Amino acid sequence: MLFEKGKKSKRNTLEGVVWYSTLSIICLFYIATGLVWLVDIFGDKIKLIEGMSVIAQLATAFAFxxxxxxxxxxxxxxxxxxxxxxxxxxxxxxxxxxxxxSVGADTNLENLNSCITKLANLAINFNAIFESLQEDIYKAIVRMHWQDMYFNKLSPALNNLSIEAILKKEAPDIDNIDFSIYETKEILEKSNTIEVFKDFVFIETLLESSNVKEYFSLEGKIESLDSFACYFLNNSNLNDHLFGLLSKVDIRAKAPLLAAAKPAAWALNKVGQEEP
Known part of the structure; x- marks a missing residue:
């Protein structure tokens, strides 16, 4: 199955003990049988019934x-x-x-903060369960459901968050905001920005423009941003979740508005990598 990792050749400890014990019992069974035959051939005083009793006990242990x-x-x-x-x-x-x-023209910080916090909390619960699952068809099915949520629900929502809507609601004192938006788009059109990063560059450029920067900053405005980024936008942390796909997560492409809010470095760093 696409979402299922290859079965590991190493058995868990308990199964290993069982199999080695079973192998030992089988060997003992053949040894005991051979001894009974030898006793029968050489006429030892040991009775055949005693040998059969040993075999029966070994068979019982094997069945157990x-x-x-x-x-x-x-x-x-x-x-x-x-x-x-x-x-x-x-x-x-x-x-x-x-x-x-809320996305598009309805985008607002109050709603975004509420949803981001809830998603980060749910991610803690999900990851605890996901990491407890052994790698088999059950985990593969869970992985499939998570990927469906991520690519068909979460990604479109994050891409449709509107910085224009936030600015008009949170910073109504900005003069000529529509002109600033138009001017930023013109600058972007003349640049050689890669297509997947255009939304991020637009948001970042708009927020850094002199007309906007004086009145509004997105940094520190989104609660639970670091936790959310760690669970949903950290490429290293999502390796297991995205197994079976060639996708590589980049916050600038997946969530341009959140990238412009500048989450802490640790939230996006590779596992075990220290902050620069």
């Missing part, structure tokens, strides 16, 4: 180990089922919050 293996398998399946169901339930909640994000 097989039953134990099946029990472990069933327990693992039950655990995986419960974890995957809860993980998918968390994805459903994520989708519900994303649906509440």
């Amino acid at each position: 180990l097989l039953a134990l293996k099946q029990y472990i398998k069933n327990s693992t399946k039950e655990r995986q089922t419960k974890l995957s169901d809860e993980a998918i339930a968390q994805v459903v909640k994520l989708n519900e919050v994303i649906s509440d994000i």
